[in-house]
Amino acid sequence: MFSTATPLSLPQPEQVWRQTNRFRISPDRWTAYLNQLAIAAIQPWLQAEFAQVKPALNSVAQASLWSCTTGTPLLINGQRWVIIPTETIDQDEWSIPQEWVDIPDWAADYYVAVDVNPDGGAEIWGFASHYQIKTLGIYEANDHSYRLSANHLIADLATLRLRQEFCPQPLRAAIAEIPKLTIAHAQNLITRLAALDSAIALRLELPFSTWAGLIAHGGWRQDLHQQRQGLERQPSIGQWLRQGLDQLSTELGWQQVDLQFAAVGARGNGEEPSETVAFTRQLTIAGQSYELQITPLDDSLRFELRNTSLGGLIPGGFRLTLLTEDLEMFEGNQALAESAVEALTLEVALENGEGIVWEVEPTPDAFEREIIRF
Amino acid sequence: MRSRPTLTDRFSTFLQFEGDHPQTWVPDGRLQRSMQRSLQQHPRELSENFWALFWFKVWHQEKAKATPSRLLSRSLSTNHLAAYLQESCYWAAKRMLTQFSAVQYTVADCFQGAIVRMQKILEGFDPNQGFSLESYASAIFSSTIRDTLRQRQEIDICSNWALLRKVSQKRVIEALQTAGQTGSTIQAYVLAWQEFKRLYVPAQATGTRKLPPPSPEIWQAIAQTYDRERGSLPEASAATLERWLNATAQAVRIYLNPNVVSINTPKPGQDSGELLDDLTDEVRGSLMNDLIAQEEAEERKTQQQDVNQVLVAAIADCDGEIQQILQLYYGEGQTQQQMATQLGIKQYTISRRLTRAKEILLKKLILWSRDTLHIEITPDIVDTMGTVLEEWLQKHYQA
Incomplete structure (x- = not known):
């Protein structure tokens, strides 16, 4: 809603692009590229605003995550934040992948929309809490996402802090546990999914809770990632x-x-x-x-x-x-x-x-x- | 542009452009008569604020009657308020164009694109928050124009394939609807677009605006996944999908062009149809009496002057560093990068100081609203105050 979004400076796109060459599937590579640009752009800004900013995942786990969906978790002053890059020029609503909202281990306190244009620059579009996304967002079964109207985005950090100070809302809404998969089931799914054509979007292949049960497990997600990229399964x-x-x-x-x-x-x-x-x-x-x-x-x-x-x-x-x-x-x-x-x-x-x-x-x-x- | 001398004019005339210049104020006879009649009945009410509030309350009553928004946009009250807000909209257009140094777009374009958002403004406005309709509208006009300019700049330099990767699904659907498509055609086009958007990603770091057409292999992959997902939707070859997506890109291009938006949307006051006025004189009279009895308008006016005082005092209280940064940013319109160079400090330090400055001012405003106006602070109110504060700062420093 503010007439001025927070501008960020983009790092050298070419350099970041080269860092993503381990992704053999183009859409996955693009996801990884946009996320790395967004993180590189927002990191100095976050460090200027917060005492402690740490990646929530190691680079290996992060890579396997980007072949599942878009978004990067960070730990900021002990809270969990997820940075989600967006490319759309019309900013009426923000689409947040369901994984970040409904997987208990993945859900965050705050979500940040970073508008990234490799040819134009980056800026922070807005912020929302898990609670806002769950209570005000509209679930889209079509692509397993939550859509949050731009009116509900928190425009900047000043507004975010003052909302917490004067009318605190819970940051998190309640979410259901994800049913656990058996080893046999998970390994079956991994084999089946990895065999699919690389053009197919895996995240929409399974019912959400099955998909969530599979990829929330870092080890299984890694196996899936390895096999889908045509690499060996993690050695013994x-x-x-x-x-x-x-x-x-x-x-x-x-x-x-x-x-x-x-x-x-x-x-x-x-x-x-x-x-x-x-x-x-x-x-x-x-x-x-x-x-x-x-x-x-x-x-x-x-x-x-x-x-x-x-x-x-x-x-x-x-x-x-x-x-x-x-x-x-x-x-x-x-x-x-x-x-x-x-x-x-x-x-x-x-x-x-x-x-x-x-x-x-x-x-x-x-x-x-x-x-x-x- | 000369401002309008009489109250009647201010609530019943519309800005007419000659090329890019505001030429004259064109009166709308129906609005003029309505305003004259209202003024005859209440000759002592001579403040602009009073009438803005009055027409807003009328609009609110009409909305409460669940009038469809299409009809609401043709109501007498909407049109009085649209006339009233012409100047705010004009100045917002003028200011945003300067900020964007977007020479290829005209003030008239921006003005038309923004004034059609009247309903959004009226829906979002709450007189109990301590701001005038004019300040609130001005903030929304500015952000609408800014978004439009950003979009247009991008659209103009994007190839069809790049454009399709940069629009939201919501826009694609709206564009196809506006282009006259319906039902399953839209569903098929949207599915084709989803698969395209996912599979056709740039193969290099930059050059995302000039994407060439997808390769035959990509078309094959799109056709394959389309077929897998289509259910009962029609079959489509790669060639058909290419045709659909070109048509979608065209529809999006037309739809996102603000000139076309303003043609398709009824323009307040320039509508040839009848203006709707379905509130009885009785209801209107009672709204008026309430307003007068509470001396509400008068009170609001004082509040708005107080808002000014609160903010001016809050700025005076800030340290020199913050005052300097506010002056450079809002007064001289410098970017954070320019300020960083001029002051010899990192851009993120500038950014942090700006955030801090906004936080200090917004906090004073919230405290004052809570303690003096006894407004209950909700997340929505904090958001709105933030938006209006931003606009206030721009105006304050450019005055």
Whole structure:
């Protein structure tokens, strides 16, 4: 409604375009490109306005998300925001993909419409809360989106803050849980969807709740993304051992460490120690640096969380959790630090090909669930 | 442009353009008689504000009777108010054109495109918020004209294929309806357009306005997904889809051209049909009596002067940095980028200060409305106050 939207400066489009060349399907690449432009344009502005602005997802998880739908989640001063690029020149209504509104783990406090024109520049069109979109938006079954009339958009940050100060509304509206999928069902769907022609829009192929159940799971979404792009499914620990780490896992931050020297004499039973190699990944939790280490044993995996600073401990209250691939708990799947400890350790026996999902509380920065296969 | 001397003129004449220049005020006989009659009955009411409020209340009554908006736009009250708001609309057009330095568009174009939004203005206006109809209308005219100019600039340089990628589904449907298409034809065209928009993405970083026609492979993919989704809609080959999409682009181009919009929409006061006046004298008389009894108009006028004072004082209270930025932005019309260069600071610092400035002023306004006018602050009121404040700042600094 304001006669002046907030202008943003666009980064070098060519450079951003090159960064998206890993997307082999053109519409997915365009989605990734527009989102990266929008984020690059709004980031300096957000940093000038807010103390803390962090990506909510790592780059690998973000890429698989852009092949499902458009939008980028950020964490801003502890709140969740989703940035949605728009290209339309007529601004009567804003279309928000349903995934961002109705998937509980994806829903945000605020949504920002960023108008992006690679040839013309970018500006912030407006803001809306989850509550506004749910209560004032119109659901469009045709393309699984919510349409919010431009009259309901909050024009700028000044208005947004003053609305919260003088007539606070809840930021979130209630939404239903998404029914969980079984492993067999999910894997079936992934195979089926990945086999479809690349011209077909996957997000409209399934009933929304089934689709949501599939892609809300970071590991399944990654599998779908990989297969649809014609890439290998994410390799197992066995493959890591035989062929070394693949590119994707390296990008996620996984590194191989040699344990041989450390392990010599530790067992003293004369046998060659089976644990010669481990894989580690750095995690940032509440500003501190930690390391998750996975050590392959004969028929099990050992998960260990440590503080990476010298003599550093895991603070009390931290919890390491392992879940089945379909996110179910099992016996002995949690290690809780009652007080500060040196390490949190869990061992889990696995069948060949079986998947396991790890979680840490408090949640590490830019966390997304991944499936570790045995 | 000379302003209109008498009250009767101000509520019954319309601006006529000669080329791009406002030429004369053309009276509408029916509105003149209506205004003269009303003034004879209430000779003591000589404030413009009073009559603006009175006709607004009449309009509101008519709306409450659920008159269809098509008819409402031809009502006596809408036309009196349209006459009254001619000048605001003209100045908004003039100001936005200067801001956009859009030489290829005329003031007359912008004026026509905006004045047809009368119903939107009347629907959004609430006299209890402490602003005059004139300030509110002025803000809406400005933002309507700004949007129109933005759209037109883009449309003029876009190829058909680029244009189709940049319009919303809502516009596509409206454009097809305006072009005389109906029912399943619209559904088929919209589906074709959806598949096109999704599949035909630029293959390079820039040059999104000059997109060439899709390749045969893309047409094949569009035809394939169209066929998969079409249900009972007609079959279509790639060639047919290309024809449909060209027709859609043409319809959109015509529809988004404001000249055409203003031709298709009844123009207040220039309609050859009868003006509707379905409020009885009795109802109208009682509205008038209420207004007089409450001395409402008088009170509103004082409030509006107070709004001015509140804001002027609020600006005086701001520190030098903020005052400077307001002056450069609203007074000299500099962009954030220009201000950043001139002041030697980052654009985002400028942006933050502007946000801060607006927040300070808007907050004072909200507090004053709440504590002095006892207005209950709702999210909608905060939004409207923000819009009107923006307009107020532009006018204040350019005066």
